Amino acid sequence: MSQCIALIGAGPSLDYCTAEILTLHERGAVFLVADSVAAGFQKLYPQIAIVVFTVELRRHNYLQRLSTRGIHPIQVMAYQRAAARNLPRGKNVITMRFKLLGEDSDFPALYSPGTVLGVMLSYAVAASGSIEHPQPLAEIHILGADFAYIDNQVYSRSILPHAPERTRLTTHETWQYEMALKKTGGVVMKHGHAIRTAFELMQARENMRAYLTRVPATVQIIEYSPLGLDTARVAKRVPQHP
Numbered sequence: 576m577s578q579c580i581a582l583i584g585a586g587p588s589l590d591y592c593t594a595e596i597l598t599l600h601e602r603g604a605v606f607l608v609a610d611s612v613a614a615g616f617q618k619l620y621p622q623i624a625i626v627v628f629t630v631e632l633r634r635h636n637y638l639q640r641l642s643t644r645g646i647h648p649i650q651v652m653a654y655q656r657a658a659a660r661n662l663p664r665g666k667n668v669i670t671m672r673f674k675l676l677g678e679d680s681d682f683p684a685l686y687s688p689g690t691v692l693g694v695m696l697s698y699a700v701a702a703s704g705s706i707e708h709p710q711p712l713a714e715i716h717i718l719g720a721d722f723a724y725i726d727n728q729v730y731s732r733s734i735l736p737h738a739p740e741r742t743r744l745t746t747h748e749t750w751q752y753e754m755a756l757k758k759t760g761g762v763v764m765k766h767g768h769a770i771r772t773a774f775e776l777m778q779a780r781e782n783m784r785a786y787l788t789r790v791p792a793t794v795q796i797i798e799y800s801p802l803g804l805d806t807a808r809v810a811k812r813v814p815q816h817p
Contacts, residue, residue, distance in 0.1 A: 688778075
């Protein structure tokens with residue numbers, strides 16, 4: 576039986592992956608969730624235990640929105656330099672630390688291509704055995720990895736308490752949208768169409784594509800996003816949106 580890990584990014588296409596998320600849960604997958612979508616994911620799928628990843632140093636309200644009263648403990652993997660006061664606290668919270676490759680400390684070292692999704696990928700690959708000594712079979716499923724501002728919307732936001740369940744892009748923080756547009760200076764080509772995105776996301780995507788060339792073929796990587804990593808090393812699947 577293969578080890579199964581699901582990486583949950585914060586791209587808008589995540590809204591179309593309900594069937595895949597539930598199927599992966601039934602298969603016993605381990606869910607690694609990006610910080611900015613963790614509270615929303617927890618709200619929609621309270622039955623799923625999650626490991627929340629954050630690489631930020633400053634406080635983010637979406638981490639404070641995580642419920643500590645759920646049926647599962649919240650596991651948080653936080654960058655070693657993040658202040659403890661900025662992280663969720665409570666009896667139902669388990670916080671672990673990591674460092675980035677090249678930094679000094681005794682914490683596990685993870686590779687960062689410039690986005691939290693890439694750090695999660697590095698962790699998933701390590702959990703599947705080292706690059707030099709991989710496990711015989713492992714699957715990494717990547718959902719919500721859009722690397723673009725689809726339809727000129729904010730890349731990722733949290734669900735507000737009063738928002739409809741599937742409306743992840745509803746937010747009071749309109750300045751985030753303005754910031755996103757200011758940072759949107761590049762395009763990614765897909766089937767002859769130019770998709771607007773930020774230089775930061777473009778570079779992170781290229782870094783992750785390069786990283787995947789070192790991952791052994793015994794680790795099967797599958798993605799469900801309309802743009803995603805879009806490389807021959809990664810199998811593409813279309814979400815079964817009802």
